[in-house]
Amino acid sequence: MNKLLKRVLITIVVVLLVLVGGFYAMFNKEITTMNSIKQIDDYGFYEVHVASNYGLDGLVEQGGAKNDGELVQYVIKTILKGIPLEFNIPDFGCSTFQAQTASGDWIFGRNYDLNPIPGMLVFTEPENGYRSVSIANISVLGYTLENGPDSFTSKVMSLAAPYVIMDGMNEMGVSIGVLLIKDTPTDQNSDKLDLTTTSALRLVLDKAASVDEAIELFENMDMHASANASYHFQVADANGNSAVIEYIDNEISVIRKEAGDVQALTNFLISEAKYNFGKGQDRYEILINTLEENNGILETDQAMDLLQAVSQDKVDDDGDITATQWSAVYNNTKKTLDIVVANKFDKVYSYELFK
Template sequence: MKPRNIAIACGVAGVAVGLAAATGIVYRKQIKSAASLKRLTGYADSYDLYAIDIAYDYDLDRIIAAGVRDDQAYIDAVVAQVLPGVPVHVQAPQFACSAFVAVDAEGRVRTGRNYDFKDDTSALLVRNHPRDGYASIGFAALNNLGDNTPLDSVGGRAAALMGPFAQLDGVNECGVSIAVLTLDSKPCDQDTQRPVINTSLAIRLVLDRAATTQEAVDLLSAYDMHAMAGRDYHFFINDAAGDARVVEWDPRDPDRAFKATPVRQVTNFYACYGDEVLPNQKNGELGHGKERAVAIADVLDAHVGAQDEAVAWKALRAAAQEPNPEDITSNTQWSVVFDNTEPAAAITLRRHWGDVDAFAL
């Protein structure tokens, strides 16, 4: 074991021993998870790629049963399971982005995804093996977890343990991938007397429990949706068969009716009203960013039947964005290609197109 990992284990163990003495709680699996935390890149700006293997158990149904109709209730419910008694600062995640499906000549299915957000962040690769769910890999923004350099403090390492509940995208062992993208409409807050989930729980639910896009759609449609962090969102979901759909909650319906629209690419506009959205402008509650979807479409259209990984990266570059402090959906923080056929991920941070790290499930 590398000295850095020993330090991680000892640091988190120090917290756990004190709590165990006071409460009788022993965090063996949390310590194992924290000991796996490592930094994978070394950029001069200190916004790097980290990785963690999650070994602890959690109960999604208990979190849902806690009632997550506001962001703090969700954070409290997660912390109560992951590190009860440990003060951890986590904020509700922020989301932006572009996403698409690509299929190569052999029928291999891939999902491309840019995560765009105006504030720079480190990224956390989360490897998850839930006891009662599918294994998955995906990414969380460490600024949402309160620490962009989590190896520098015990608190940062503890915050990284929350990674599974702050993911912005991912792919599971069945080949189902999901990515969240922000919208310009009023935040969805359904109340039809069904159990409620929020934006982050939707991602966790799909990765843990859906074997196909249809299963993901069926899962999400059974819940009321609470959009987090004062914004609205939709999800791009794809599977090993290339069944790509955008899941949304209709902004023109008083009850925010659930919609699942087949699409090849999408950005920050409603797919269910895509024909009404114009590029290079705001379109009110229907969203913006269609010019990025057009740029992706141009690349994919030029390689129909041969959309291999290189084409996926070309499409991501075509839709990537430079920083703009006035635009929350600018500044591509990471670009990732998920392999839905043989689940895996390849990622680069902040448009460093020559620095791609690849990870098998």
């Protein structure tokens, strides 16, 4: 009887080891990704290094996603292995601009303005695409400042972070940021690739080596704006090119920066067909005036000063807070990133990337 009991126990142990080994073999990259998450600022700001496959090529191969719901279902099936998820993209107000340093580096500045939310630096290295760093609003995944990805089980949803990014830069020196326009949501319907706002950002960072290639990607997709809102984008590269992509009555409009000009963006349209629709004209005036007064030349610390000048920290008549959640200066030439969290401009986090 003792020998039989030992054999049964040994069998159970072997089966458990096989199951554990199989689980690890199946999810080892996901576990590696989750184990890489660390908090870098007490406010509620994290970083993650994505080792797992987030399935962008598969999304493209299936024709994309026509709305947030379809994207969520793809993420649940492909990344989260059936764990339920909801996207909740809030209204946000932002600022972007391009400048050049005295030594010739091209830089891209970005403020992300919203009520207090946790954020995350997302480092990706896709097998079939460019490496990039992007910044995600992980409140979209259900995290809060009080309840972030701080335990192993709570980190699972962070696997979807590559699809809730708001700005970023890839190893080719292409930067992009998305900004809200309170207008009828863009909903293009032809035979092109269907993408939502954040999945379009993901595609550009993974696949575009220049502003021209980014524009080509936008021109060959049907845009389906997220969260019942509309958006426009500024994209810039290491060669000094910059362009704004907007949608007017479901038609794409591309505004390229002309030689000798400067380019910036806030939350109103700059296309001639609907110029000045939206808000943020006061911030835009500060950006453009500062860039023009300096002939488009700003050092990194001056670019951060400009972001501080147009940052927000206010309470509206309804008691809602609008504050700058992060300020980022991407150096598209040197591939560096300086970032400030939650208007704490005396504390800058600096990264050297893609070595």
